[in-house]
Amino acid sequence: MKEFDILIVGGGINGAAIARDAAGRGASTLLVDKDDFAAHTSSASTKLIHGGLRYLENYEFRMVSKALRERDILQRSAPHLIRPLQFVLPYDGAMRPAWMMRAGLFLYDILGGSRSLPRSRACRLTADGFGQPLMNPSGRGFTYWDCWGDDSRLVIANLQDASGRGAQVMARTRISAIERGPTHWTAHVQNDEQSLDVSARVLVNATGAAATHFLGDIGISARGALRTIKGSHIVTRRLFEGEHAFLLQNPDGRIVFAIPYETDFTLIGTTDVEQLDPLDQVSASPEEIDYLCEAVNRWFRRPISPSDVVWSFAGIRPLYDDANGDPSDISRDYVLDFQTQKDGAPVLSVFGGKITTHRSLGEEALNIVRTSLPGLQGPWTKSAPMPGGDLGAGGLEGLTSRLSAKLPFLDTQTHVRLARSYGSLVWDIFGDARSRNEVGEQFGAGLTEVEVRYLIRREWARTADDIVWRRSKLGLHLSQKQTGRLDRYLKEAA
Template identity: 45%
Template sequence: MDVYDLMVIGGGINGAGIARDAAGRGLSVALCEKDDLASHTSSASTKLIHGGLRYLEYYEFGLVRKALQEREVLLKAAPHIIWPLRFVMPHARDQRPEWMIRAGLFLYDHLAKREVLPGSETVSFARHPSGAPLKDAFKRGFVYSDGWVQDARLVVLNAMDAAEHGAKIHTRTACVAARRDDGHWLCTLEREDGSRFEVRARALVNAAGPWVQSLIEDKLAMPASKSIRLVKGSHIVVKKLFDHPFAYIFQNPDQRIIFAIPYEKDFTLIGTTDVEYHGDPAQVAIDAQEIAYLCEMSNRYFHSQIGPQDVLSTYSGVRPLLDDAADNAASVTRDYALETDLAGAPLLSVFGGKITTFRKLAEEAVDKLAPLLGNRKASWTADAPLPGGDMPGADFGRFLQGLRQRHPWLPAPLAERWARAYGTRVGKLIAKASCLAELGAEILPGLYEAELEYLAEHEWATRSDDILWRRSKLRLHLPADAAEVVDQWLARRLAARQEVLSA
């Protein structure tokens, strides 16, 4: 039976981040995730690395400052999957007064040190490119900076870094039971084929996201010290509504905000909703009322009007927010709490959190656990690039230029997509190829066998959705039968490997 210092349950951003930090400090780590990495909440975000401008209204200055500090750290750590984005906030006279917005943006600019991003400004839509798509009633607005992230890839990169520091990553493996036993946690893990195995760990981390409370109560048979509040956030994808690189943040009459963001070159991403959720987090889906709401809010601002018939794709996630007894879902805190139970082998449970602060959360979690395990190594992730992010000066543009010079035979769109997805790790994917033919068969337009092999070998991809949705967004660009084609390729690969093993 394998014995580890730390067993992490949950392969979302918090679990992967904790596994990475702990493994990098020399702890032996195992992580189990019942589905694919980032299958649930961590791939269903609005994909922003941001301080949370609207949280200032709820006086969450500490949370906003922490998130703004992390925004700078992450922009440098993974410049291939995280990059700056300028946001435009049109001003409506019937809502917050200009002075209040300016004051909020001043705070947002100065709560934490900025090295990468420019500050905010006031703009006239008659002279700014973001004005053209907006209705004529909107004359002025504000522009400020935040960051964009390929959220599911952020999880995968943390898991990769954990594995490269020695962690064992078990995907599609559920923890079905765990109990304290002779100074350890004895964990029963079940693979998707139904087979089970046990591991022992000196400490246990419950990073199960929406299932954090139920894991404590049902799998560990213990009372939960805190409760979570499940809030559904849904997004829609439509054909692009504007041709410039700015995103929009819209203030709405119900005091909520939504974003309209340039997405995958050809689309606009609109979201999110905030709806109390009481069902199974694994079955979350957008409903007709949410679609209508997002279309209505978009139509309030843009000349181009949309309806449910224009929605090309949707996704929904359940945010496991720390229950602070707020009156409405939108105002529930996005901060987190780390609860430790030391009545025997240590248990640490993660309640709440947001993607921007995952690294800090992970650092604090390992700071709590490592000394209990006799490890006093210093935290290390604040200055460490994620896999593929080790670009000189965090300069993605220069890296892409160099990639195209080294491999001029790569079509420009493919070179850019691979550079964005894999960063400096693209060399492993290309390997010794010197022409397109040496990348293997083109399974689908722009999708070569070399990339599929890389994703299966290095990124735990076993399903078409792993590849076409979480590790890329190719599902939006490829034919309707793309998932079937990829699943068939993966099945052939698995069969060939099994044949070799049985030979």
């Protein structure tokens, strides 16, 4: 029987953040996920690290303020994964009056309190160079700044830090039996490679959309309820020039983002659709794809249709049920429910949340369970860099330049991708390699054998999907033949 302080079930962003914080405080930690890490909601977000401008309409000032503070913390700790992004809001008085938009942006600036990003401002779309793709290119608008983040790589960075601090993390691992004792949980975990009997003083339920189901399976009544809301996204070939994004208003009151994505594409999302069974496989429905195309077509001169969609994805947002009837109005804040009993070991369940606030969620979770784990150290993640976040001289641009000088046989786009994906850890991949022959097989789109081996060794990748859709988004750039060759290589290497 292997003993741990904490057993975490769920390898999405919340479970990963709790594991990182726990390991850094000295807790012996085991995290398991039945699938790949970030296989579901945590790789299916809009990729934004933001306060959520639209939540101000619901008076969620506390949540927005907290998220904006976390945005700045993450920008400092993971500057390779979190980058500033300018947003343009074209104005249409039939949807929201100008005074409301000005007031909302002013409040957003104040709540953020940061000087690391420029303030919002009014603009003339033509004069400022934003109007070219729009039906009304000479109209009025507003701009503000937030951050873009690589969601699934944030999960991996948290898990790498947790693992480096002593946590054991296991993907594709099921809990085949679990029992609550007076002071400990005992569980049997197994995967294709090993089988373990473990005990833990605290159980953490970070199973996302399955949180209430998980509690039912272990015989505990949930003290909260979840609303499971599907958010779908589409990706098209690039619809506009420039490195800014658009925030587009819709007559139904919702907003849709159009974001530059993977150099050659535009990411469009998201929807809010009730998902009655959170355990079902999810995908963007034809109706949702039509909705997103129509949202773009209300504003852009170049119309798109479902035939222009090169990729779509969907995730389930497990939102804490506040009895609000409109899915768009349900709070994105999280609730941590800690259940202790005199005759039973404690369990902490995570309800709700958003990727921006994962660090603070992990910190709060450990502050709560400290009552059952005396001797733990205090909070530490606020000022600690993520793995790869110490970029060195010149920041991200400096790192990219050094990559270009040392790996001239790779193209510029690959240098940029590597710097943004791995930060300073990129040298762990290439070591002293200085020629094309030293990096092994070339799979296409700049993916090399040494990078694939690193992803297997250090990032728990096993399949082609793990690599081309979660550890990267190279699936948008690779042909079916190239992906097939990668899949064969992985099976041969297993």
